[in-house]
Amino acid sequence: MTGEHSPTVIAIDGPAASGKSTAGYMLARELGFLYLDTGSMYRAATLAALIAGIDPDNEAAVSALSRDLDLQIKPASGAADGRQYTVLLDGDDVTWELRSPDVDAHVSVVSSFPRVREEMVRRQREIARMGSVVMVGRDIGTVVIPDAPLKLYITASPEVRARRRWLDRKAQGHEADYAEILADINRRDEFDSRRKHSPLRPAEDAVIIDNTDLDPEEVLTKIRAFLHAGSSEEIKEV
Numbered sequence: 149m150t151g152e153h154s155p156t157v158i159a160i161d162g163p164a165a166s167g168k169s170t171a172g173y174m175l176a177r178e179l180g181f182l183y184l185d186t187g188s189m190y191r192a193a194t195l196a197a198l199i200a201g202i203d204p205d206n207e208a209a210v211s212a213l214s215r216d217l218d219l220q221i222k223p224a225s226g227a228a229d230g231r232q233y234t235v236l237l238d239g240d241d242v243t244w245e246l247r248s249p250d251v252d253a254h255v256s257v258v259s260s261f262p263r264v265r266e267e268m269v270r271r272q273r274e275i276a277r278m279g280s281v282v283m284v285g286r287d288i289g290t291v292v293i294p295d296a297p298l299k300l301y302i303t304a305s306p307e308v309r310a311r312r313r314w315l316d317r318k319a320q321g322h323e324a325d326y327a328e329i330l331a332d333i334n335r336r337d338e339f340d341s342r343r344k345h346s347p348l349r350p351a352e353d354a355v356i357i358d359n360t361d362l363d364p365e366e367v368l369t370k371i372r373a374f375l376h377a378g379s380s381e382e383i384k385e386v
């Protein structure tokens with residue numbers, strides 16, 4: 149579906165539970181690209197701290213730990229539990245633990261530490277260098293791969309995002325409280341947007357997709373149109 153000059157690195161950013169992961173995953177599958185959800189890396193650093201009994205607010209200890217993190221992210225390869233990928237921490241499958249409310253509660257602080265970001269961005273750029281990748285996060289278009297030829301910023305209203313996350317949690321068989329999820333989403337968005345290093349914001353040349361009233365297939369249809377139009381720069385000129 150892509151043309152001669154189609155981008156080989158696609159950057160997708162957006163706030164919590166905005167549908168960016170669903171869109172990125174579907175797009176990567178369609179293109180035969182690698183899918184990398186960078187949020188899982190910050191979540192893994194957070195979980196590693198919790199497992200090691202390190203206070204997630206302890207910047208020095210968490211930074212040191214993230215540098216030596218034995219982290220592998222692999223294709224889901226046949227796991228029939230709805231996962232998009234498998235995350236191994238010290239060789240253990242922690243894919244679902246990364247989504248726990250405990251990790252949700254601490255991940256924004258961990259991801260605000262400059263040395264944690266430096267280490268994760270280094271790993272992310274190594275992967276981007278290989279090309280044919282859809283990378284999803286908060287700072288991909290602004291910091292990690294600012295020269296990505298196509299940058300998308302996917303957003304939706306906080307209420308719709310909270311409802312989608314609530315449905316996800318229920319589908320996974322967990323207790324879920326809509327009001328708590330909405331509060332967590334608002335808290336993380338606020339924290340991620342206000343932090344000093346790599347705050348959440350659209351790149352100047354990002355294409356913004358508000359999917360409050362769009363289903364995943366409609367979002368993908370829009371992205372396909374952008375891919376055909378070429379780079380973000382060219383899209384702006386259309």
Ligand code: CDP
Pocket residue numbers: 163164165166169186187188190191255256257259260284285286287288336340
């Ligand atoms: O899935 P959800 O949108 O709730 O979160 P996520 O994408 O897994 O990201 C979890 C947290 O990691 C975010 O709230 C950010 O604090 C942080 N993050 C970041 O700082 N930079 C990224 N590139 C990706 C995630």
